[in-house]
Each structure stands twice: as structure tokens, then as C-alpha cells.
Amino acid sequence: MQFTTLVGNEALKNQLSQQQKRRGLSHGYLISGPQGSGKHTLATILVQAMLCKDQSEHTPCGVCSVCRKVLAGIHPDVTVVSGGDKAASVEQIRQVRADAYIRPNEGLRKIYLIEKADQLNQFAQNAMLKLLEEGPPYATFLLLAESAGGLLQTVRSRCEELMLTPVSRQQGIEWLCQKKAGISMEQASDALEQSYGWLGKAMQILELQKQETEWTVYEQWHGQARQLAELLCFGDELALFEETMKLEKQPKEALPQILGLTLQEIGQRLPGMEQKKRGLHAAKLVQQMQQALEQNVNPGQVAGWLCAGMFYTK
Numbered sequence: 001m002q003f004t005t006l007v008g009n010e011a012l013k014n015q016l017s018q019q020q021k022r023r024g025l026s027h028g029y030l031i032s033g034p035q036g037s038g039k040h041t042l043a044t045i046l047v048q049a050m051l052c053k054d055q056s057e058h059t060p061c062g063v064c065s066v067c068r069k070v071l072a073g074i075h076p077d078v079t080v081v082s083g084g085d086k087a088a089s090v091e092q093i094r095q096v097r098a099d100a101y102i103r104p105n106e107g108l109r110k111i112y113l114i115e116k117a118d119q120l121n122q123f124a125q126n127a128m129l130k131l132l133e134e135g136p137p138y139a140t141f142l143l144l145a146e147s148a149g150g151l152l153q154t155v156r157s158r159c160e161e162l163m164l165t166p167v168s169r170q171q172g173i174e175w176l177c178q179k180k181a182g183i184s185m186e187q188a189s190d191a192l193e194q195s196y197g198w199l200g201k202a203m204q205i206l207e208l209q210k211q212e213t214e215w216t217v218y219e220q221w222h223g224q225a226r227q228l229a230e231l232l233c234f235g236d237e238l239a240l241f242e243e244t245m246k247l248e249k250q251p252k253e254a255l256p257q258i259l260g261l262t263l264q265e266i267g268q269r270l271p272g273m274e275q276k277k278r279g280l281h282a283a284k285l286v287q288q289m290q291q292a293l294e295q296n297v298n299p300g301q302v303a304g305w306l307c308a309g310m311f312y313t314k
């Protein structure tokens with residue numbers, strides 16, 4: 001079997017590869033691991049391997065129409081059973097039972113992915129047990145759980161347990177640096193440490209950090225726009241000149257954002273201005289600068305024009 005999207009977990013990969021080669025994949029698996037450990041990644045690989053057109057030891061191919069349907073979540077023989085934020089209800093599990101007796105549409109198996117299986121109540125778990133014991137031979141169940149201990153022993157004993165393990169530092173850093181463009185080895189290493197080696201969790205941490213950085217940058221631009229608008233509307237020439245000099249130091253992609261925000265800020269000041277003419281003139285200037293930027297002028301020119309336009313042209 002191939003596990004291109006699952007990092008680490010060598011023992012588990014070996015176990016499944018051997019099984020696939022010798023007697024084919026099983027009809028009931030319990031995949032456990034905390035949030036961000038790769039439960040869905042592994043489940044997708046398993047489902048693909050069960051249905052892929054290539055049933056050699058290189059399955060799943062990942063590129064055939066079946067593999068692509070599974071990845072996109074649109075394969076008619078694959079059903080996700082979930083209760084949203086919580087586990088499915090006993091009624092939902094009973095519906096699965098009814099559905100399981102309708103033969104597969106395309107493949108040789110009908111696969112049910114049971115989310116948060118460790119949170120199924122006792123009735124639902126008992127219904128699940130019946131399904132595992134008496135379901136039709138083509139029906140296959142993948143139970144996902146944060147902790148296998150949350151399931152009845154009887155249910156557990158009917159499934160093969162696949163417990164995910166954290167990735168090694170080396171593997172994790174390599175993978176994160178490949179997936180997240182622009183991050184440093186230190187950032188990857190920190191995120192891995194904070195997530196105890198669970199890659200999905202580490203990705204989330206990095207994503208949050210990125211959003212925070214973007215927000216800080218935006219706040220800084222907004223502060224600059226506020227100051228610029230204030231000086232355009234009320235300031236003297238020297239103060240405006242000094243402020244516009246700061247624009248030159250900004251990267252080119254920041255200027256359209258700052259000017260857009262400046263325009264908004266001028267708009268907010270206009271109603272309260274005594275010299276409305278000045279406010280309108282400032283707004284017009286900023287709009288001209290926005291157009292100029294689209295023509296590829298450099299930040300230095302824009303800054304100079306803003307200042308000169310405000311005080312020297314009438």
C-alpha cells in the first residue's frame with residue numbers, strides 16, 4: 001500500500017501493507033488519535049485503497065477516477081456519518097443499517113465513516129455493534145475516535161485498531177517546511193513542540209500565527225492611514241511631508257492598501273470638517289495616487305506627489 005499523504009506512523013503502515021497483500025483489507029477499523037493526528041488522512045487512504053482501480057500493492061494510485069471521487073468526498077459508496085459537533089444519534093446508526101443493505105453503486109464495498117465514535121451513546125454503540133456483527137459482507141466501517149477507550153469493549157473487539165502516533169522531529173520539520181511556504185525551521189520546530197508532534201495540530205498553530213502576523217501588519221497600515229488622513233485634512237506641510245516619507249519605506253504591495261484605508265479615513269473626517277474643500281481635494285489626490293500606482297510608479301514618487309499636490313497645486 002502507498003501512504004503518500006500520511007507522515008511517519010511506520011508500524012501502522014507496515015501492518016496495513018502486509019494485510020492488504022496477504023488477505024485484503026478488513027471490514028472494520030477503529031482509527032484513534034487526538035485532534036490533528038491524521039485520522040481523516042488515514043481514513044481517506046484506506047477508503048481509496050479499498051475502492052481504487054489499482055488493487056496491486058501500490059494501491060491507492062491517487063489519480064484514478066475512483067481515488068479522485070473519494071478525495072473530493074463525492075463517491076456514492078462512501079458515507080460520512082456525523083452529528084455535526086457531536087457524535088451521530090442512535091437513529092442515524094439505525095439508518096446506516098437500512099442503507100447498508102442496499103448494494104454498492106459502483107464498487108465492491110460500501111464504506112461508512114463514523115465520526116467521533118467514542119462519543120456515541122450506549123444505544124448508538126449497541127446499534128453499531130449489531131452492524132459490525134450482522135452487516136452485509138460488503139459493508140465496511142471506519143470508526144474514528146480520539147480515544148479508543150471511549151468505546152464499548154464489544155465494539156472494539158470487532159474492529160482492527162489503528163492507533164496513530166506522533167511524527168519524529170525530523171520528519172515533522174521537513175513536512176511543515178514543505179507545506180507552509182516561507183516558514184523557518186525554528187517556527188516549524190516550535191509548532192511541532194507545541195503540538196507534541198501531531199502534524200495537523202502543528203499546521204493549525206502555524207496558520208493561527210500567520211493570521212496574527214497579518215493582522216498586526218494590517219493594524220500598522222491602518223495606523224499609518226489614520227495619521228496620513230489626519231494630516232491631509234488638518235496638518236501643516238512639514239508634518240505631512242514627514243508622514244509621506246514613511247510611505248516610501250513601505251513595500252510596494254502595501255501602498256494600495258494604505259491609500260485605500262486613507263481614503264476611508266478622509267471620508268470619515270469630511271462631515272466634521274470646516275474646510276470641506278480641503279478634505280475633498282485630499283480625497284481626490286489620494287484617488288489620483290491610487291490610479292498612478294496602477295501605472296507602476298514607485299512609492300517615492302507617490303509620497304512626493306501627495307505632499308506637493310496638497311500644498312502647491314491649486
Ligand SMILES: [Zn+2]
Nearest residue numbers: 052061064067
Ligand atoms: Zn486509484
